[in-house]
Amino acid sequence: QKEVEQDPGPLSVPEGAIVSLNCTYSNSAFQYFMWYRQYSRKGPELLMYTYSSGNKEDGRFTAQVDKSSKYISLFIRDSQPSDSATYLCAMGTNFGNEKLTFGTGTRLTIIP
């Protein structure tokens, strides 16, 4: 079993829809959780990060962490064609100089 599981998709939704992206994990030591967006042939871009359980909102994006279920989510409201990308979840036990464990990424396409 992988430490982090993420549905690779592809996921296609119409423009304006709410998108839900999810990851599950097995290591209870993970304390901080990140979502990255990666466009084709580009480096990943940090979208959101959260520490421990709870919700965090930034514009159209909401990150949720449920440590009791070992489950994290990223919601995208009012999805736009420019949101079409691969979304990677990542997690670690400490901030800073420690390697992250990544999901495989979910390929998302927003259909105009």
Place this chain on the structure above:
Amino acid sequence: GAVVSQHPSWVICKSGTSVKIECRSLDFQATTMFWYRQFPKQSLMLMATSNEGSKATYEQGVEKDKFLINHASLTLSTLTVTSAHPEDSSFYICSAAPREQYFGPGTRLTVT
């Protein structure tokens, strides 16, 4: 967010030659940087952790003599692919963490 740059963005070299890729943190100091490799439509694969002033820590299965890493200063790490072969063709990405990890734009290496 913090800015990480990479140079070059794209390089083509002949089999048997060596290629150096630079990773710089532009607006923060990074005692640790990370080097990843990514194949098309796959997730990130951590190659090594680069530590300023000391030897890099390589992941299992990564040839340290082939992928030389030098962390010369708090803002610069280099990855040298020695005696490159076509199977080394890939997308190489670095990251650095003032706290949360930020990625560079990536370097596409093509070995002919």
